[in-house]
Structures are given as C-alpha cells and as structure tokens.
Amino acid sequence: MGPLQGIKVVELAGIGPGPFCCMLLADMGADVVRIDRTEPADLGTPSEPRFGLLNRGRRSIALDLKQPQHLATAKALIAKADALVEGFRPGVMERLGLGPDECLQINPRLVYGRMTGWGQDGPLAQAAGHDINYIALVGALHAIGPKGGAPIPPLNLVGDYGGGALYLAFGLLCGLLEAARSGKGQVVDAAMIDGAASLMTSIYGRKAAGAWSNERGSNTVDGGAHFYGCYETKDGKYISVASIEVRFYRELLERLGLNDEIGTSQHDTAGWDQAKQKLAVLFRTRTRDEWCALLEGTDVCFAPVLDLDEAMRHPHNQARGLFVEVEGIAQPGPAPRFSRTKPSIQRPPSFPGQHTEEVLSSWGVSPGGTLTAGSKPTD
Numbered sequence: 001m002g003p004l005q006g007i008k009v010v011e012l013a014g015i016g017p018g019p020f021c022c023m024l025l026a027d028m029g030a031d032v033v034r035i036d037r038t039e040p041a042d043l044g045t046p047s048e049p050r051f052g053l054l055n056r057g058r059r060s061i062a063l064d065l066k067q068p069q070h071l072a073t074a075k076a077l078i079a080k081a082d083a084l085v086e087g088f089r090p091g092v093m094e095r096l097g098l099g100p101d102e103c104l105q106i107n108p109r110l111v112y113g114r115m116t117g118w119g120q121d122g123p124l125a126q127a128a129g130h131d132i133n134y135i136a137l138v139g140a141l142h143a144i145g146p147k148g149g150a151p152i153p154p155l156n157l158v159g160d161y162g163g164g165a166l167y168l169a170f171g172l173l174c175g176l177l178e179a180a181r182s183g184k185g186q187v188v189d190a191a192m193i194d195g196a197a198s199l200m201t202s203i204y205g206r207k208a209a210g211a212w213s214n215e216r217g218s219n220t221v222d223g224g225a226h227f228y229g230c231y232e233t234k235d236g237k238y239i240s241v242a243s244i245e246v247r248f249y250r251e252l253l254e255r256l257g258l259n260d261e262i263g264t265s266q267h268d269t270a271g272w273d274q275a276k277q278k279l280a281v282l283f284r285t286r287t288r289d290e291w292c293a294l295l296e297g298t299d300v301c302f303a304p305v306l307d308l309d310e311a312m313r314h315p316h317n318q319a320r321g322l323f324v325e326v327e328g329i330a331q332p333g334p335a336p337r338f339s340r341t342k343p344s345i346q347r348p349p350s351f352p353g354q355h356t357e358e359v360l361s362s363w364g365v366s367p368g369g370t371l372t373a374g375s376k377p378t379d
Helices: 017-027 068-079 092-096 100-106 131-137 157-182 192-199 201-208 246-256 269-283 288-295 308-313 315-320 356-362
Strands: 008-012 031-036 059-062 083-086 111-116 186-191 228-232 238-242 302-304 323-326 329-332
Touching: 008 017, 008 068, 017 031, 017 083, 017 111, 017 157, 031 068, 059 356, 068 100, 083 157, 092 100, 100 111, 111 157, 131 157, 131 192, 157 186, 157 192, 186 192, 228 269, 238 288, 288 302, 308 315
Parallel strands: 008 031, 008 083, 031 059, 083 111, 111 186
Antiparallel strands: 228 238, 238 302, 323 329
16 A cells, blocks of 8 residues: 555666665555566575565566567566666666667656666776775765774665665656656666765765865764764663754753863864763763663763664664564564555565566566476575
8 A cells, every 4th residue: 555556667686776776666565576587696685585675575577588588578567567677787788678778669658767886877887896886986985984094884875775776766756757747758877876976965065165074083973073973881882972963962961960071162173082082981981771861862862872683672663663574584664654655565575486477467468488487495
C-alpha cells in the first residue's frame, strides 16, 4: 500500500547504490523486478542471499542477456516498465542492446536511470572506482578526520548511498512526475561524484564566506569545536554533543557546572582546543549511562554513541519501530513514513531467478524461449 504502488521498475542487478535505490522504491510499494544473471556474479553481496538486505522487497528473474531469446524477454519487460535502473560502466548497456536509444524506442515513456561513479562522460568515466574515490575527488573525504591526522572514510554512506542511491531515487521520481505530464521518458544520469559534490553545497558556501578552513578538525561541524563532537566516558564508551546554538551551549555549560571554568567564548576558535581538553577530562569522570541520565532528552543536543546492537535496543528507536525483523533478520525499516499510504518491506531478499515464471506471468510477458532460472543455493 506504499505511495509507489502500481509503479513498475526493471532493475539490472548490480552493487551498492543501484540495489539500495531499488530497495527504497520497493519499500515504497513499487513492483521492482531484478534481472539477475544466470551464472553467479561477484556483486559484493553475502554468500547467503537472505543477508543481502539491499535486495529485499523485489522479485528476481534470471536472464543471460547475451542470448537473443533472453534479451527479447528483457525488452518485453522494459516495454511494460515505468522505469529502469542500471549501474554498469558507460557503454555496457549499449553493447548489450539495451541502451537508452533502444529502450526509449521500445517504451517512449520510460524513465531510464543510470548509476555510475564518475558519470557517463569525462576523463575518468571508464575508470573503476568505489565510494572513497568519488568523495575524495569532490573535497568531502579531505574534510572528514581529526586535526593533524589522515582523512577517515565515513563508511560508504556519502558516495554510494547519499550521493548515489538517494540522488538516483530522487531523479527517477522527478522523471516519473515529468513523464506523467509530458508522456515522454528521459535518461537520469546519476553519478556518485555529482551527488557527493551536491551534498557539500553548504560547506562550499562556508568556504566562500571565509568560515571554513581546509584544515581537518578545525571547523564547527568537523569535530574542531568543543561543543560539537564525541567524547570518551569513564567506561571507555562515547557520547556526542552538538550544542551549536547559543541557548543550547548555555544549557550544556550549566548542566556540566562549567559556567565560570570553560575559559573561552563559544566561537573563539583560538580557545577551542583548550576547551576540548577540559571537556574531555570532565566526560571521563562518569560512565556513558551516567551522562545519559544527566543529559539525554535535554536541549543540550546529546546522544550516546551506540553500536549496532545497542541501537536496536534503545528505547526511542524501539518506540519509533525503527528496526523490524523479517524472517529472523533484524534490519532498519522503510523510511520516510507516510500517514496514509504506508510503506512496508514486501518480501525478504530473493535468490537469483527465484521468481522467473511468476514475474513473466504477472507482467504478461512471454519468455521468448527457455529461460535458465537458477537454482536455490544449498545450505
């Protein structure tokens, strides 16, 4: 019953941002059919399909796109789709006979989503890469890390999922809205390098205004400020504070009993290091739970730094139903939330080719030949 119910999407199986984008669409109710290969492929997923949570929510059909009959089947599915998602290097889909020109000829209303790291053109377009490389080239990686230390990869959240999958999903939905008005499809060129750069817009604004230093760990939101960062507690755990606004900062000092002892005004960067040292000493005098009892839920802007197991047990996350369990595997639930057309996880991750006959039947597509549907992995 999600808001995208009735939308049909064909996904060419890939890694990282493409599957995450399609997971989001499926969570919102879209009927996403993933075209897997008939032979095992190195897609960076767990050996057991049930743990590949990015593949949740959609059905799988197995096709060998180098075989004419299977290619014809793929084209028949594309002819009935509202959108297509592919994440190959530039030129691969064209060589398969499934490039934008061919697909839009088959289906003029199709929104054709392309996910790459470097983009469809440019000197690096054909080079291999991963999240860390894309965010490195746009200044994002350089900005993350401690003062005097090396840059720290922020998992693969900024390039793959923030700059890649979310921008692709946004682009697809924009394309679908426009196609509903014009009756014409188009290509959505989503590149992780583009999205990661876009995510840095506010930082580039601060830099232009002279309010951002290229030195890591020297700015308000990169851990340079004593009122925005993480501190170790007595039990070796960590807490986070983000008392940026004046009233929140004042409350932090009052609750810590530091009104006369911090030794610097809030935005006097010259005193930040000394202030951080004082706070570091203070926060090591109590356990994380003790600091939670004093600060959590106040306007200090505070939260304990939780590991993945702790996050699933936190009372706020449980009250929100943030994590759900599907066939015994705990995982984050769909986001965002809707008041009426509520999203849900349609099904657990499938194994390649699990739904070949079911998909062809429900989409009204003739196989065009014998299909190799893949076999279920043995335990």
